[in-house]
Amino acid sequence: MGIALYVLVSAGTMQRLIALQLIGTLATLQMMLLAVAFATEAFADLAVVMALLSTGSTVAYAHFMERWL
Amino acid sequence: MTARNLAAAIVLAIAAAFALLSAIGILRSRNSFAALHPLGLAGITVPPLALAAVVIAAGFGVSAVKGLAVVVVLLLGGPIGSHAIGIAHRRRRRS
Numbered sequence: 001m002g003i004a005l006y007v008l009v010s011a012g013t014m015q016r017l018i019a020l021q022l023i024g025t026l027a028t029l030q031m032m033l034l035a036v037a038f039a040t041e042a043f044a045d046l047a048v049v050m051a052l053l054s055t056g057s058t059v060a061y062a063h064f065m066e067r068w069l
Numbered sequence: 070m071t072a073r074n075l076a077a078a079i080v081l082a083i084a085a086a087f088a089l090l091s092a093i094g095i096l097r098s099r100n101s102f103a104a105l106h107p108l109g110l111a112g113i114t115v116p117p118l119a120l121a122a123v124v125i126a127a128g129f130g131v132s133a134v135k136g137l138a139v140v141v142v143l144l145l146g147g148p149i150g151s152h153a154i155g156i157a158h159r160r161r162r163r164s
Contacts (some may be wrong), residue, residue, distance in 0.1 A: 003092035014101035014158045018108050021150050022095065025112060025143055026088055029119040032136045033081075036127045044135040051139045055146025059153040066157035 001026050017061060024054030077126035084118035087111060101158045105151050112147030116140040 004026070007019035028050040035043035070078075087110065094107025120140045124133050 001088075001092070003089070003096055007092070007096050011096075012101065014154060014161070015095065015098075015104050017154055017157075018095055018101060018104045019092075021147075021154070022088075022091060022108055022111055025115065025147065028139060028143065029084075029116060032119060032123065032132075032139050035135070036123050036132050041131065041135075044132050044139075047139045048135055048142070051142040051146070055142065055150055058146075058150035062150070062153040062157040066160050 013065065017058070017065065020061075021054070021058045024050070024058065028054060073125055077122040080118055080122040080125060084115045084122065087114040087118070091115075102155065105155055108151055109147070112143065112151070116143045 001023060004019045004022045008016050008023065011019065028047050031043050031047035031050055035041065035047060091107040091111030094110065095104045098104040098107065117140060120133070120136045123136045127133065
């Protein structure tokens with residue numbers, strides 16, 4: 001995730017978006033693993049919401065960049 | 070450490086290796102189209118491996134069912150996001 005964060009702050013615009021999608025995927029899976037590690041179901045619910053939001057936000061942000069940036 | 074935890078740790082280490090490979094691939098790729106390929110590697114391999122680790126460590130309980138939902142969403146949404154990024158990049162280059 002550190003390498004993806006480095007790409008996020010240093011690369012071109014579209015590669016930043018790609019790194020953002022990778023970070024979203026990894027953060028969602030980390031949340032799922034935290035739910036098991038701490039036996040807290042709230043983290044699992046959060047992982048489901050993050051998975052839905054990361055996909056939608058990537059598509060929306062790509063559409064935004066295509067139209068207006 | 071039990072055998073189940075050890076097996077889950079090994080599967081998680083493999084998933085982390087795939088994620089690291091993908092991040093290095095994105096970092097080293099020449100352009101955005103090339104960077105979409107390592108993103109696909111992480112999007113396809115890492116979620117099922119993480120789910121497998123969850124099932125191995127905790128069994129097939131409520132967390133595993135929610136994890137299955139997460140993995141299905143990520144597996145379906147990853148290609149959609151990559152496709153949207155590719156289209157956006159192509160149209161930006163044209164204009």
